[in-house]
Amino acid sequence: MAQSDTVTRILDTAEVLFAERGFAETSLRNITSKARVNLAAVNYHFGSKKALIQAVFSRYLDPFTQRFHTALDELEAQHAGRVIPLETLLETMATTVLAVPAERNSLKVFMRLLGLAYSQAQGHLRRHIQQEYGDVFTRFTELVRQATPDLPDAERFWRLHFMLGTVIFTLSGLDALRDIAEKDYQEQVTVRDLVRRLRPVVVAAMNAPLPPALEEGKYANAQAR
Amino acid sequence: MAQSDTVTRILDTAEVLFAERGFAETSLRNITSKARVNLAAVNYHFGSKKALIQAVFSRYLDPFTQRFHTALDELEAQHAGRVIPLETLLETMATTVLAVPAERNSLKVFMRLLGLAYSQAQGHLRRHIQQEYGDVFTRFTELVRQATPDLPDAERFWRLHFMLGTVIFTLSGLDALRDIAEKDYQEQVTVRDLVRRLRPVVVAAMNAPLPPALEEGKYANAQAR
Amino acid sequence: MAQSDTVTRILDTAEVLFAERGFAETSLRNITSKARVNLAAVNYHFGSKKALIQAVFSRYLDPFTQRFHTALDELEAQHAGRVIPLETLLETMATTVLAVPAERNSLKVFMRLLGLAYSQAQGHLRRHIQQEYGDVFTRFTELVRQATPDLPDAERFWRLHFMLGTVIFTLSGLDALRDIAEKDYQEQVTVRDLVRRLRPVVVAAMNAPLPPALEEGKYANAQAR
Amino acid sequence: MAQSDTVTRILDTAEVLFAERGFAETSLRNITSKARVNLAAVNYHFGSKKALIQAVFSRYLDPFTQRFHTALDELEAQHAGRVIPLETLLETMATTVLAVPAERNSLKVFMRLLGLAYSQAQGHLRRHIQQEYGDVFTRFTELVRQATPDLPDAERFWRLHFMLGTVIFTLSGLDALRDIAEKDYQEQVTVRDLVRRLRPVVVAAMNAPLPPALEEGKYANAQAR
DNA sequence: TATGAATGAGTATTCATTCAT
DNA sequence: TATGAATGAATACTCATTCAT
Numbered sequence: 001m002a003q004s005d006t007v008t009r010i011l012d013t014a015e016v017l018f019a020e021r022g023f024a025e026t027s028l029r030n031i032t033s034k035a036r037v038n039l040a041a042v043n044y045h046f047g048s049k050k051a052l053i054q055a056v057f058s059r060y061l062d063p064f065t066q067r068f069h070t071a072l073d074e075l076e077a078q079h080a081g082r083v084i085p086l087e088t089l090l091e092t093m094a095t096t097v098l099a100v101p102a103e104r105n106s107l108k109v110f111m112r113l114l115g116l117a118y119s120q121a122q123g124h125l126r127r128h129i130q131q132e133y134g135d136v137f138t139r140f141t142e143l144v145r146q147a148t149p150d151l152p153d154a155e156r157f158w159r160l161h162f163m164l165g166t167v168i169f170t171l172s173g174l175d176a177l178r179d180i181a182e183k184d185y186q187e188q189v190t191v192r193d194l195v196r197r198l199r200p201v202v203v204a205a206m207n208a209p210l211p212p213a214l215e216e217g218k219y220a221n222a223q224a225r
Numbered sequence: 226m227a228q229s230d231t232v233t234r235i236l237d238t239a240e241v242l243f244a245e246r247g248f249a250e251t252s253l254r255n256i257t258s259k260a261r262v263n264l265a266a267v268n269y270h271f272g273s274k275k276a277l278i279q280a281v282f283s284r285y286l287d288p289f290t291q292r293f294h295t296a297l298d299e300l301e302a303q304h305a306g307r308v309i310p311l312e313t314l315l316e317t318m319a320t321t322v323l324a325v326p327a328e329r330n331s332l333k334v335f336m337r338l339l340g341l342a343y344s345q346a347q348g349h350l351r352r353h354i355q356q357e358y359g360d361v362f363t364r365f366t367e368l369v370r371q372a373t374p375d376l377p378d379a380e381r382f383w384r385l386h387f388m389l390g391t392v393i394f395t396l397s398g399l400d401a402l403r404d405i406a407e408k409d410y411q412e413q414v415t416v417r418d419l420v421r422r423l424r425p426v427v428v429a430a431m432n433a434p435l436p437p438a439l440e441e442g443k444y445a446n447a448q449a450r
Numbered sequence: 451m452a453q454s455d456t457v458t459r460i461l462d463t464a465e466v467l468f469a470e471r472g473f474a475e476t477s478l479r480n481i482t483s484k485a486r487v488n489l490a491a492v493n494y495h496f497g498s499k500k501a502l503i504q505a506v507f508s509r510y511l512d513p514f515t516q517r518f519h520t521a522l523d524e525l526e527a528q529h530a531g532r533v534i535p536l537e538t539l540l541e542t543m544a545t546t547v548l549a550v551p552a553e554r555n556s557l558k559v560f561m562r563l564l565g566l567a568y569s570q571a572q573g574h575l576r577r578h579i580q581q582e583y584g585d586v587f588t589r590f591t592e593l594v595r596q597a598t599p600d601l602p603d604a605e606r607f608w609r610l611h612f613m614l615g616t617v618i619f620t621l622s623g624l625d626a627l628r629d630i631a632e633k634d635y636q637e638q639v640t641v642r643d644l645v646r647r648l649r650p651v652v653v654a655a656m657n658a659p660l661p662p663a664l665e666e667g668k669y670a671n672a673q674a675r
Numbered sequence: 676m677a678q679s680d681t682v683t684r685i686l687d688t689a690e691v692l693f694a695e696r697g698f699a700e701t702s703l704r705n706i707t708s709k710a711r712v713n714l715a716a717v718n719y720h721f722g723s724k725k726a727l728i729q730a731v732f733s734r735y736l737d738p739f740t741q742r743f744h745t746a747l748d749e750l751e752a753q754h755a756g757r758v759i760p761l762e763t764l765l766e767t768m769a770t771t772v773l774a775v776p777a778e779r780n781s782l783k784v785f786m787r788l789l790g791l792a793y794s795q796a797q798g799h800l801r802r803h804i805q806q807e808y809g810d811v812f813t814r815f816t817e818l819v820r821q822a823t824p825d826l827p828d829a830e831r832f833w834r835l836h837f838m839l840g841t842v843i844f845t846l847s848g849l850d851a852l853r854d855i856a857e858k859d860y861q862e863q864v865t866v867r868d869l870v871r872r873l874r875p876v877v878v879a880a881m882n883a884p885l886p887p888a889l890e891e892g893k894y895a896n897a898q899a900r
Numbered sequence: 901t902a903t904g905a906a907t908g909a910g911t912a913t914t915c916a917t918t919c920a921t
Numbered sequence: 922t923a924t925g926a927a928t929g930a931a932t933a934c935t936c937a938t939t940c941a942t
Contacts, residue, residue, distance in 0.1 A: 022345055025249050040927075041926090119341065211425050264937095273937080612845055615842070655876045
């Protein structure tokens with residue numbers, strides 16, 4: 001069996017099982033037996049379960065970063081120093097992030113994985129992602145800053161994360177939600193459809209009025225942690 | 226050791242560990258040894274690990290449902306058949322959901338637990354929550370429907386979930402985000418502060434313009450899954 | 451099955467297998483299956499393989515240290531401040547060290563274990579022994595110092611270790627040597643017999659003339675490591 | 676990469692790792708990765724791990740036997756039928772055994788290996804050494820017999836092994852002992868220095884008075900094993 | 901009512917060796 | 922001649938659960 005075959009089979013199987021059941025709940029036995037590959041193959045090719053998890057993500061994120069950098073290069077060239085509108089930035093982001101999984105017919109899996117990356121206690125994964133892909137996000141955030149000059153920095157930070165939550169939560173839980181939606185509203189829901197619904201919501205959220213300033217002392221007793 | 230003591234100690238320890246590391250990553254040994262309780266005590270008092278997980282949630286959700294029903298009763302009485310404004314509904318929801326954990330000084334833990342309930346592969350938990358607490362949510366959703374008569378049902382369904390994602394994602398990942406925010410913007414971030422920031426965003430999102438209608442056939446080839 | 455039963459069975463089996471094959475070459479499976487005990491029992495009762503190894507040693511060394519301290523107390527009382535002769539010290543040491551394994555009918559095993567403790571790469575074991583039983587040895591060494599006032603400290607240090615080597619090497623490899631000896635010299639060799647043979651050798655070695663002093667510069671090119 | 680290169684690299688790395696951690700604790704992966712050689716190379720060039728262990732020893736013992744035979748030839752020629760004195764025999768032995776590792780700057784490694792050969796459960800190794808190099812030892816023992824005509828055969832047998840123990844134990848554990856000695860006595864200890872200290876001790880031990888004869892029946896109940 | 905002991909099934913990982921190329 | 926890939930057996934250890942007392 002050629003290497004690429006085994007490695008690919010492991011990655012393909014792993015990402016599906018991880019997406020279905022989470023990292024801790026998926027054993028290497030689950031993966032290798034479903035992939036019809038020797039149990040030791042994971043450790044041989046990847047070194048450890050942690051490294052396998054990271055490899056699963058890299059297969060999506062490596063091409064993503066590359067394409068996203070290219071896309072941002074083009075946007076900057078087109079706008080020649082002028083500010084790139086927020087909607088354009090969001091649109092580009094959405095298109096690019098969906099491109100790779102769309103080609104691989106694994107949108108659902110990828111979205112679940114993204115959700116897991118945030119919610120599961122895989123510190124190593126968060127660190128890996130931060131370290132490998134932090135730069136693109138920094139570049140993107142800076143462009144968003146230029147597109148929303150009236151938003152205080154802290155407010156922009158939080159709103160970006162609010163929207164990140166919206167998107168990841170929705171797309172990663174898509175299966176369950178879709179089932180309910182189709183039953184209740186007789187609608188066929190596609191990812192593309194959801195993106196259509198998300199756009200006005202995200203834009204409105206980013207442009208929402210600022211909250212009232214904090215009044216001094218008002219929250220003196222507030223329990224924060 | 227009195228029973229209530231043991232049971233409480235187990236629940237207190239379990240919720241903290243679950244929140245920190247997730248369900249699968251927390252073993253009964255972790256819990257019982259940290260709670261300084263016999264290893265068999267969990268199975269003795271709760272029957273199984275699954276039942277313990279559900280009990281941890283019930284301790285928050287039982288008083289919540291009770292109070293939320295009461296709060297909605299009062300709102301309906303005050304508005305005497307007229308529509309309750311969306312903002313009032315959201316405000317009431319936020320206040321009630323935060324009340325119980327606030328009293329127990331465990332806001333952070335509760336939010337993490339909520340996030341886990343959605344992201345971790347605990348089918349039994351989702352079913353348990355749906356079954357035990359589905360009624361209040363149905364009642365709330367119906368009131369929201371009356372408050373947003375112009376929103377198509379399907380659109381309202383999705384937007385509510387978009388916002389659920391915003392809130393759960395943000396509050397459950399609060400720790401990490403707070404660290405970044407405090408480092409970058411020298412702001413002390415409290416849960417109450419975040420709720421203040423969330424309000425205008427959620428309202429704006431719910432009131433965002435409708436997306437353009439789907440064009441017939443446009444997505445014939447759309448890859449949905 | 452009572453605890454003491456399982457624990458004892460594990461210890462009894464473990465010491466025999468360790469003595470026969472070494473630590474690394476003896477798996478927990480070997481031990482538990484031969485002891486007809488559940489595979490998880492070792493980890494339950496001892497925590498880890500390392501801890502089991504240490505427990506095997508403690509079962510010999512704990513009573514040894516206790517008895518040796520008592521024996522030295524008595525010797526000091528008898529000699530009332532006067533120097534205790536070297537032969538008496540060595541005799542007492544030999545008697546005490548052999549007493550415990552003799553009672554348990556496991557002289558051979560104990561001697562092999564002592565040999566392993568020195569030769570196998572179990573850093574944790576050396577540390578454990580040093581830490582738990584270092585004090586008795588220090589006390590003994592000091593008495594030897596008083597019994598051999600003419601020996602330079604460094605010379606005494608090395609000669610004690612020379613003799614330690616003699617004893618441990620011989621007794622721990624006893625089986626093989628005994629087989630050869632019995633075949634070649636038609637002698638039945640008992641441990642007691644060997645101790646009889648060892649005594650004059652050890653005494654002569656300790657009392658051997660000092661080596662000629664090192665001549666300056668003579669070993670300038672000596673390769674030491 | 677030339678074969679000799681690979682083979683040498685494996686042997687060089689293996690002996691160091693074996694000496695540091697023992698045979699069982701050193702995996703072929705450890706060796707090949709440190710030697711920067713293909714994992715399969717050991718099995719390819721040596722056939723098995725056991726064969727590699729034997730090869731490591733042969734690299735020292737083959738030249739040793741050859742030289743030792745030559746040295747004994749010369750001694751016998753010089754003494755022309757007369758008895759060769761014990762000290763001369765021991766001196767020759769010591770010089771020859773140290774010559775090869777000294778040339779390769781690996782005295783420490785070789786001594787550790789010798790110690791391991793005796794203590795670790797490598798039956799195949801003991802058999803291999805016995806079989807390949809037994810003859811020289813037999814020849815040497817016979818010369819020692821002639822040099823110590825008053826010693827009963829059995830006594831000589833045991834005393835030779837006592838001294839073997841002294842030497843191997845000391846030199847193979849040299850590192851740890853040296854550290855202690857240098858700390859406590861501010862002495863730089865070289866192998867040559869130790870040999871100087873060993874000589875009078877070994878001679879004295881071989882010439883020690885005979886032990887008192889066994890009294891009949893005295894040890895009838897002696898527990899030998 | 902509570903617990904220490906025990907257990908069988910499971911975990912990730914490492915091992916020496918083989919094999920196709 | 923040499924090697925990357927693969928493998929089956931083994932490793933120590935952890936798991937939730939059960940059971941006798």
